[in-house]
Amino acid sequence: MTLNLLRTLRINPRLLAWSQVHGLFDFNRTPLAPPGTRVLVHEPSLRGTWSPHAVDGWYLGPAMLHYRCYRVWILETTSERIADTVVWFPTKVSMPKSSSTDAVIAAAQDLTSALLHPSPASPLSPISDSQHAALPQFLTKLLTRVPPKSRLRRQAPKTPPFLPASTHCRYLSLRHFQGCHHH
Numbered sequence: 001m002t003l004n005l006l007r008t009l010r011i012n013p014r015l016l017a018w019s020q021v022h023g024l025f026d027f028n029r030t031p032l033a034p035p036g037t038r039v040l041v042h043e044p045s046l047r048g049t050w051s052p053h054a055v056d057g058w059y060l061g062p063a064m065l066h067y068r069c070y071r072v073w074i075l076e077t078t079s080e081r082i083a084d085t086v087v088w089f090p091t092k093v094s095m096p097k098s099s100s101t102d103a104v105i106a107a108a109q110d111l112t113s114a115l116l117h118p119s120p121a122s123p124l125s126p127i128s129d130s131q132h133a134a135l136p137q138f139l140t141k142l143l144t145r146v147p148p149k150s151r152l153r154r155q156a157p158k159t160p161p162f163l164p165a166s167t168h169c170r171y172l173s174l175r176h177f178q179g180c181h182h183h
Contacts, residue, residue, distance in 0.1 A: 001061070002032065030062045033070075033088065041072050042085035054087070108142050 004018040005025055018025055040054040047053070056075045063069035063082045072083050098106075112135050115127055127135075 005032075029067055030064060031068060031070075032062055033059055034090070035059060035061055038089040038091065039070075039072060039086040040089070041074065041081065041083040042087075044085075057081070057083075057086075059086070059088075104142070108139055112139060 001018065004021075005016055007017045009015045009017055009020055012020075016025075037059045039057050039059050041057045042054050043052075057072040058075075060071040060073055060080065063071050066082055066084075069082050069084045070086055072081050072086065073079075074081050115135065116132070
């Protein structure tokens with residue numbers, strides 16, 4: 001599935017191989033993750049106050065016939081389950097994050113686009129010619145102040161320390177499952 005979502009067709013390079021056979025893929029409806037990622041699956045059943053709120057499992061793939069659900073192998077029952085609320089614990093691949101530099105560049109580009117192309121109902125007055133000429137200079141100055149990526153220090157994402165499964169579930173019940181859905 002992942003390879004077909006990355007590969008284009010030979011007969012029409014504008015289409016993905018997956019789209020030719022199955023139609024457009026909606027990542028909001030069917031989120032993907034690397035198979036084999038350790039997860040904790042939330043159990044919505046009635047339970048005692050300090051009983052575990054989640055069970056250990058491994059992500060197998062998306063549940064294609066269910067909205068925003070995952071196929072998960074549960075260690076306790078040694079069987080597959082479809083779950084909608086999971087917490088991810090990747091070890092080999094870190095979850096992607098935007099750097100502050102990326103956020104500043106995206107904000108500057110959005111600001112420039114909004115000023116150059118105001119929508120019809122925009123309260124912004126049209127910009128003058130001198131302001132229009134100053135925008136590229138502003139972006140150039142902003143982008144020259146951004147340090148090169150080689151000088152940026154990357155920090156590892158903070159993850160909770162390894163705990164036994166029962167303690168992990170208590171930790172998650174307090175931290176992650178208080179009114180949260182679809183992790």
